[in-house]
Amino acid sequence: MIVVLFCVITLxxxxxxxxxxxxxxxxxxxxxxxxxxxxxxYNLDGSLWEQYTTYLGVRKNxxxxxxxLLQGDFQPSLKYRDxxxxxxxxxxxxxxxxxxxxxxxxxxxxxxxxxxxAAVRHHxxxxxxxxxxxxxxxxIPNFVVGPVLIMLLGIKIRLLPVGGWTxxxxxxxxxxxxxxxYVAYIARLxxxxxxxxxQQDYVRTARAKGLSEGRVVYQHALKVAILPVVSYxxxxxxxxVTGSIVVETIFNIPGAGPFFVNSIQSKDVFLLEGVVIVxxxxxxxxxxxxxxxxxxxxxxxxxx
Amino acid sequence: MSDxxxxxxxxxxxxxxxxxAMGAMLILAVIVFAxxxxxxxxxxxxxxxxxxxxxxxxxxxxxGTDNNGRDxxxxxxxxxxxxxxxxxxxxxxxxxxxxxxxxxSGYLGGRADNIMMRLVEILYALPRLIILILFTFVFDTHFxxxxxxxxxxxxxxxxxxxxxxxALGLIEWLTMARIVRGxxxxxxxLQFVTAARALGQSHARIIFRHLLPNxxxxxxVYLTLTIPAVILDESFLSFxxxxxxxxxxxxxxxxxxxxxxxxxxxxxxxxLLYPALVMSITLxxxxxxxxxxxxxxxxxxxx
Numbered sequence: 119m120i121v122v123l124f125c126v127i128t129l130x131x132x133x134x135x136x137x138x139x140x141x142x143x144x145x146x147x148x149x150x151x152x153x154x155x156x157x158x159x160y161n162l163d164g165s166l167w168e169q170y171t172t173y174l175g176v177r178k179n180x181x182x183x184x185x186x187l188l189q190g191d192f193q194p195s196l197k198y199r200d201x202x203x204x205x206x207x208x209x210x211x212x213x214x215x216x217x218x219x220x221x222x223x224x225x226x227x228x229x230x231x232x233x234x235x236a237a238v239r240h241h242x243x244x245x246x247x248x249x250x251x252x253x254x255x256x257x258i259p260n261f262v263v264g265p266v267l268i269m270l271l272g273i274k275i276r277l278l279p280v281g282g283w284t285x286x287x288x289x290x291x292x293x294x295x296x297x298x299x300y301v302a303y304i305a306r307l308x309x310x311x312x313x314x315x316x317q318q319d320y321v322r323t324a325r326a327k328g329l330s331e332g333r334v335v336y337q338h339a340l341k342v343a344i345l346p347v348v349s350y351x352x353x354x355x356x357x358x359v360t361g362s363i364v365v366e367t368i369f370n371i372p373g374a375g376p377f378f379v380n381s382i383q384s385k386d387v388f389l390l391e392g393v394v395i396v397x398x399x400x401x402x403x404x405x406x407x408x409x410x411x412x413x414x415x416x417x418x419x420x421x422x
Numbered sequence: 423m424s425d426x427x428x429x430x431x432x433x434x435x436x437x438x439x440x441x442x443a444m445g446a447m448l449i450l451a452v453i454v455f456a457x458x459x460x461x462x463x464x465x466x467x468x469x470x471x472x473x474x475x476x477x478x479x480x481x482x483x484x485x486g487t488d489n490n491g492r493d494x495x496x497x498x499x500x501x502x503x504x505x506x507x508x509x510x511x512x513x514x515x516x517x518x519x520x521x522x523x524x525x526x527s528g529y530l531g532g533r534a535d536n537i538m539m540r541l542v543e544i545l546y547a548l549p550r551l552i553i554l555i556l557f558t559f560v561f562d563t564h565f566x567x568x569x570x571x572x573x574x575x576x577x578x579x580x581x582x583x584x585x586x587x588x589a590l591g592l593i594e595w596l597t598m599a600r601i602v603r604g605x606x607x608x609x610x611x612l613q614f615v616t617a618a619r620a621l622g623q624s625h626a627r628i629i630f631r632h633l634l635p636n637x638x639x640x641x642x643v644y645l646t647l648t649i650p651a652v653i654l655d656e657s658f659l660s661f662x663x664x665x666x667x668x669x670x671x672x673x674x675x676x677x678x679x680x681x682x683x684x685x686x687x688x689x690x691x692x693x694l695l696y697p698a699l700v701m702s703i704t705l706x707x708x709x710x711x712x713x714x715x716x717x718x719x720x721x722x723x724x725x
Contacts (some may be wrong), residue, residue, distance in 0.1 A: 257702055257709050353546065360550075360552065382556065
């Protein structure tokens with residue numbers, strides 16, 4: 119897992135620094151001496167290898183001190199000159215995380231509920247319409263759903279705030295927009311696996327001993343049928359991270375997403391690395407939790 | 423000798439009986455036709471600006487005009503060309519890479535298979551779209567300079583699209599590789615493969631003559647499901663302003679323009695509605711077709 123993180127840090131740094139143009143490129147060219155001064159100030163002088171090792175914190179910078187990732191220093195932002203990457207992230211990440219978490223809850227509970235419902239009422243109008251709705255949700259991109267929701271619920275009915283991040287209700291529309299397609303994915307997964315599980319012998323046993331249908335489905339069958347959904351949670355988290363970039367742009371939410379886009383366009387390598395590192399750490403950590411949860415839920419697997 | 427199994431009997435017949443699948447195919451055919459021949463039949467330059475800004479749909483402009491007075495219908499047709507081109511070519515690249523990777527991994531088995539699948543797992547864990555954005559952003563500039571230096575000046579405008587296709591294709595192959603590998607693992611111990619091996623056929627021949635035809639069905643299903651995924655990814659990039667560059671248009675960049683002019687003061691709804699409709703219908707048809715194909719290929723899976 120540390121390998122993955124290291125690969126991402128390296129790849130990002132090299133890719134960005136290899137691109138022509140630099141963070142200090144302006145319409146008017148800067149005199150070479152000032153450019154040099156700037157580069158030295160931000161530890162971006164020297165060869166690519168030197169810059170990279172300085173950033174990691176295994177080489178002394180031009181002021182003769184180690185100050186890089188290993189020392190916990192994320193460097194100042196190159197675009198927002200007087201702010202450090204750490205400050206920017208500390209300000210924006212909680213917002214992104216709240217949005218992501220809300221969407222995550224919505225997607226899992228909504229998906230599991232819809233999927234089980236469709237499976238239990240197999241071949242009924244409920245089933246058909248649920249799966250049709252799921253296919254629609256998958257096919258319509260969320261940057262279409264977002265503006266449409268803004269139009270309908272925000273502007274026409276004035277039910278909910280249309281953007282920004284001022285009160286709790288401003289979380290509702292972005293979370294729905296972000297969760298939409300994943301509700302659908304999970305509902306489809308859940309339906310297939312629930313249908314399979316409902317045909318198993320132990321479900322028949324549970325029914326035979328006279329348990330109510332609700333207990334059979336939601337207690338006995340759900341425990342096993344939910345496993346494919348659990349293994350989808352890792353990719354889900356990854357998609358939510360990237361999906362939130364778009365949703366934050368649509369709803370003008372001051373999260374980490376806009377920073378990501380800006381930092382690429384202005385070649386702010388430090389800010390970009392900061393966002394990428396945090397995203398990656400979150401994903402790695404989350405995948406670990408999912409793996410543990412999976413073994414805990416599925417007694418047939420033992421973690422080595 | 424032709425010992426490859428044919429696709430399950432009646433696949434086409436089952437598909438033809440499915441009205442949803444046939445409808446989806448018809449709609450797709452219309453959209454592809456419009457993308458290819460539309461600009462030839464509808465003689466309006468998608469880049470021609472005029473003073474008629476924000477004209478609502480009417481006789482002069484069927485789908486209205488945008489902030490520069492450009493004709494919306496012409497822009498959508500141009501966008502269809504680019505979006506579909508990116509979607510189809512990207513999906514074909516991913517098909518090629520994923521199938522080859524899965525075939526080799528599954529066929530070799532053992533330690534090689536372990537290592538190759540571990541690599542796929544690592545790639546799965548990466549935030550793929552972030553890497554994708556970086557990749558296109560960086561290599562686009564390089565590629566432009568290279569094209570200009572080698573005298574392909576007319577191609578410079580298309581460099582972003584080419585890079586997008588390559589990058590999307592090279593990033594969307596993971597699921598395909600996994601599925602193909604799984605199929606190969608279960609196929610390679612069947613008797614017809616053993617027989618082919620006993621006859622002394624080469625590995626390449628066994629892979630391409632015997633295994634490949636047997637997994638063709640599932641590969642086609644996932645191809646139909648990869649195309650919408652790639653189109654969606656491209657529109658995602660264009661929406662963020664990191665994809666296709668102005669004045670070229672893709673559905674994503676049109677939607678991005680449309681979403682920006684939705685506000686309480688005045689709503690230029692046609693700039694959002696029409697691209698959104700066209701794109702959603704396309705994606706929906708592709709997904710419906712993919713689902714129907716899967717059902718038709720494997721009647722057991724249909725429940």
